[in-house]
Amino acid sequence: MEVDDHVVIIGASHAAVQLMISLRQQGWLGAITTISDEPHMPYQRPPLSKSYLDGSVEADRLVLRAAETYDKLKVDFKLGCKVTSIDARNKQLNLDTGEKIGFTKLALCTGARVRQLDLPGSELEGVHYLRTMDDVKAIRQSAKKASRAVIIGGGYIGLETAASLTKLGIKVTVLETETRLLKRVASEQVSGFYKRLHEEEGVEIRLGSKVVALQGNSQVRSVVCDDDSHSGADMVIIGVGVIPNTELASEAGLVVENGIVVDQFAQTSHPDIVAAGDCTFHPNALLKKSLRLESVPNASEQAKAAAASLCGIKKAYSELPWFWSDQFDVKLQIAGISQGYTKAVVRGDASAGRSFSVFYIKDQYVIAADCINRPKDFMVAKKLILQQSKIDVAALVDESSEIKKLLINGEQ
Amino acid sequence: MPAITYIEFDGTEYHVDVAVGNSVMEGALNNMIDGIVAECGGCCVCCTCHCMIDPEWSEVVGEANDEENELLEMLDVREPTSRLSCQVQVTDEMDGMVVRLPESQY
Ligand SMILES: Cc1cc2nc3c(=O)[nH]c(=O)nc-3n(C[C@H](O)[C@H](O)[C@H](O)COP(=O)(O)OP(=O)(O)OC[C@H]3O[C@@H](n4cnc5c(N)ncnc54)[C@H](O)[C@@H]3O)c2cc1C
Numbered sequence: 001m002e003v004d005d006h007v008v009i010i011g012a013s014h015a016a017v018q019l020m021i022s023l024r025q026q027g028w029l030g031a032i033t034t035i036s037d038e039p040h041m042p043y044q045r046p047p048l049s050k051s052y053l054d055g056s057v058e059a060d061r062l063v064l065r066a067a068e069t070y071d072k073l074k075v076d077f078k079l080g081c082k083v084t085s086i087d088a089r090n091k092q093l094n095l096d097t098g099e100k101i102g103f104t105k106l107a108l109c110t111g112a113r114v115r116q117l118d119l120p121g122s123e124l125e126g127v128h129y130l131r132t133m134d135d136v137k138a139i140r141q142s143a144k145k146a147s148r149a150v151i152i153g154g155g156y157i158g159l160e161t162a163a164s165l166t167k168l169g170i171k172v173t174v175l176e177t178e179t180r181l182l183k184r185v186a187s188e189q190v191s192g193f194y195k196r197l198h199e200e201e202g203v204e205i206r207l208g209s210k211v212v213a214l215q216g217n218s219q220v221r222s223v224v225c226d227d228d229s230h231s232g233a234d235m236v237i238i239g240v241g242v243i244p245n246t247e248l249a250s251e252a253g254l255v256v257e258n259g260i261v262v263d264q265f266a267q268t269s270h271p272d273i274v275a276a277g278d279c280t281f282h283p284n285a286l287l288k289k290s291l292r293l294e295s296v297p298n299a300s301e302q303a304k305a306a307a308a309s310l311c312g313i314k315k316a317y318s319e320l321p322w323f324w325s326d327q328f329d330v331k332l333q334i335a336g337i338s339q340g341y342t343k344a345v346v347r348g349d350a351s352a353g354r355s356f357s358v359f360y361i362k363d364q365y366v367i368a369a370d371c372i373n374r375p376k377d378f379m380v381a382k383k384l385i386l387q388q389s390k391i392d393v394a395a396l397v398d399e400s401s402e403i404k405k406l407l408i409n410g411e412q
Numbered sequence: 413m414p415a416i417t418y419i420e421f422d423g424t425e426y427h428v429d430v431a432v433g434n435s436v437m438e439g440a441l442n443n444m445i446d447g448i449v450a451e452c453g454g455c456c457v458c459c460t461c462h463c464m465i466d467p468e469w470s471e472v473v474g475e476a477n478d479e480e481n482e483l484l485e486m487l488d489v490r491e492p493t494s495r496l497s498c499q500v501q502v503t504d505e506m507d508g509m510v511v512r513l514p515e516s517q518y
């Protein structure tokens with residue numbers, strides 16, 4: 001490593017920030033530049049649909065690190081400009097400002113962008129997507145004048161948005177094409193719970209509703225579904241998933257699947273380029289497969305491996321994925337990936353109240369858990385998944401028995 | 413700004429100034445102190461920002477809230493003054509405070 005070596009990071013969000021910190025901690029002496037097409041210093045994304053949207057937290061509390069920290073790290077920020085292409089052979093980036101920036105090593109932390117719906121009326125005022133701080137600033141602006149909101153998409157972000165707007169006193173309707181909420185990611189028990197929760201809080205949930213158009217004169221006024229129903233709306237938020245930002249990588253000749261392909265060291269198919277965060281398709285030794293994840297813990301932990309690789313150190317990334325979601329007074333914590341489970345069992349009562357856990361079991365092993373207002377179950381679930389021993393289901397669902405006892409060292 | 417001393421499990425000490433209103437967790441992150449991971453960024457859901465408040469200061473800091481307690485209860489090593497550092501807001505009274513960081517967060 002030479003003092004005149006230069007790492008350039010594309011993106012300045014969760015993965016990028018951890019990467020620059022880890023680079024310095026691992027002893028990187030050369031320059032570090034980070035380029036972001038957003039105009040803001042790095043901020044936390046999870047609160048965007050939660051405490052920042054409902055106004056309980058303001059933008060200055062979202063900063064990922066204090067400004068002085070970046071001075072200490074000696075990182076150069078180029079904000080508000082986009083990298084338009086990577087010239088991997090000449091190790092140079094082209095920016096939309098016309099500028100060219102050379103690099104010795106490159107880190108792709110490009111994340112993901114919202115999937116857009118091609119609907120008539122999408123250009124109307126009051127129609128939003130939700131990914132960035134500027135998106136939420138605009139949503140908060142619309143919310144000031146709105147009394148009715150329609151959310152298109154009943155995934156976690158859509159539901160968090162519904163909860164936050166409800167707190168602001170807006171009457172919210174959620175339209176979901178599937179037969180249940182969160183269908184792609186959660187069991188029926190959890191889907192059913194969230195429907196009940198939102199209805200108890202006054203949100204209207206309409207399943208099996210496919211949106212075909214948005215209507216209004218300059219300002220959105222209603223949302224039309226394929227059954228010809230009209231839902232009145234002063235604002236609409238579309239939350240139908242994200243697409244990884246992989247185009248730069250594929251145009252530069254890197255291997256890309258559902259994300260930029262990296263190994264367990266966050267190394268791409270190019271020796272001088274690493275990638276981390278939402279944009280990567282990576283192997284996970286614990287899960288014995290490759291996958292793409294959208295979570296902060298994934299972005300930060302993978303970034304540590306990427307920084308190590310850039311410093312010539314091998315530090316494999318293989319963490320148990322986990323996630324969380326806040327809606328109303330309910331904190332959901334998810335451990336593991338439930339996909340492929342053969343049985344879902346419930347500890348507690350999913351049909352009443354707001355506290356229970358669903359454990360996902362495959363061949364007698366716990367592979368994942370959704371814990372609703374149950375931090376203790378979540379902490380145990382993580383350990384149960386990692387200890388990989390056969391589970392006593394009867395004990396797992398027996399509330400009169402301490403869940404800790406299921407751990408191999410649980411009696412300690 | 414109140415000065416706080418963070419002591420890592422191997423004895424390494426950091427003396428840093430933390431702005432009032434920031435959490436003890438933010439104070440560590442802003443100064444690149446390794447022993448606080450804070451995977452959830454302060455949402456009280458990850459339990460990777462555990463710290464032990466020096467007993468002399470425990471009264472100033474106060475007790476853990478319910479949510480925090482449930483997470484703390486599941487730690488392998490919990491001490492009487494254990495807190496989740498993201499739940500401790502720094503005040504002027506904490507000037508000079510000492511907190512220790514557990515080995516598990518490295
Ligand atoms: C509303 C919302 C709520 C969420 N809630 C949670 C939660 O509760 N828990 C959780 O774990 N995760 C949550 N997530 C997901 C989490 O925010 C992401 O996993 C995380 O932000 C990923 O970080 P990243 O650095 O990989 O990418 P991103 O945060 O997507 O950042 C990538 C950055 O790179 C920039 N960029 C891309 N291409 C270029 C280019 N060519 N030139 C310049 N800049 C470029 C992008 O504009 C962006 O700023 C949430 C996300 C959203 C949107």
Ligand code: FES
Nearest residue numbers: 454456458459498
């Ligand atoms: S930072 Fe996650 S619980 Fe404190």
